[in-house]
């Protein structure tokens with residue numbers, strides 16, 4: 154079983170010992186309810202690190218008032234078993250009070266990249282993400298921190314923040330892990346009924362076809378509209394966005410012209426809001 158620490162001093166003590174022994178340290182921040190996608194981040198960290206810290210914290214500041222903070226799946230014992238299987242040596246599980254003592258009053262916000270897509274659909278969400286990730290990076294002082302490409306916008310925002318604030322941790326992205334049908338694994342997939350799951354599994358099919366069509370035609374706008382209609386026809390209640398954007402600065406792409414672009418989607422089905430993204434070329 155991995156060691157579990159719940160306060161910052163204990164985390165720092167372990168990290169100090171590891172540093173003294175010459176280890177390269179990786180950090181994998183999560184909200185728990187772990188699946189193979191999370192474990193792939195640990196594997197990615199182990200490529201260049203000899204010790205990996207996994208953090209489990211359901212961060213209240215990144216949930217909107219009407220979002221699923223209370224319902225968010227939590228299963229610490231199962232998470233610890235999975236981290237043990239993946240070889241993770243240390244798990245940091247702070248309480249809300251440890252992360253946000255009553256006098257807490259600092260904000261960490263990234264402009265621009267947070268205005269679009271999930272930033273527009275979930276006001277304040279990314280401010281909560283940058284706030285908690287900057288704290289975790291400072292607390293762990295890891296050499297490498299790994300985030301999933303499934304949350305591509307989040308990864309782009311964290312890269313921007315770390316560059317702007319001169320944080321000395323190397324931010325690495327790991328590819329999206331999918332089930333056998335191509336559905337991106339997500340803790341929120343647990344909300345899906347069997348019928349909803351079979352509809353959700355078609356989302357990536359529509360997305361991949363649209364990406365293929367865009368690469369062939371160079372003009373994303375109409376293809377995005379058709380793909381949005383296709384997703385609604387599948388049985389999704391709504392599509393928050395389906396957009397082709399630059400992979401780095403996230404600006405809207407209306408003519409591909411050899412740019413490195415990705416197709417991004419957020420769509421709601423039942424109690425779940427699913428996001429996904431794929432490369433266009």
Ligand code: AMP
Pocket residue numbers: 182183184185189190191193194299300301302303304327328329330331337338339340
């Ligand atoms: P979460 O627990 O959902 O906040 O996710 C924690 C980390 O796992 C984030 O960096 C996510 O991007 C990453 N992640 C979540 N799902 C996947 C997946 N299916 N494949 C790869 N990484 C993922």
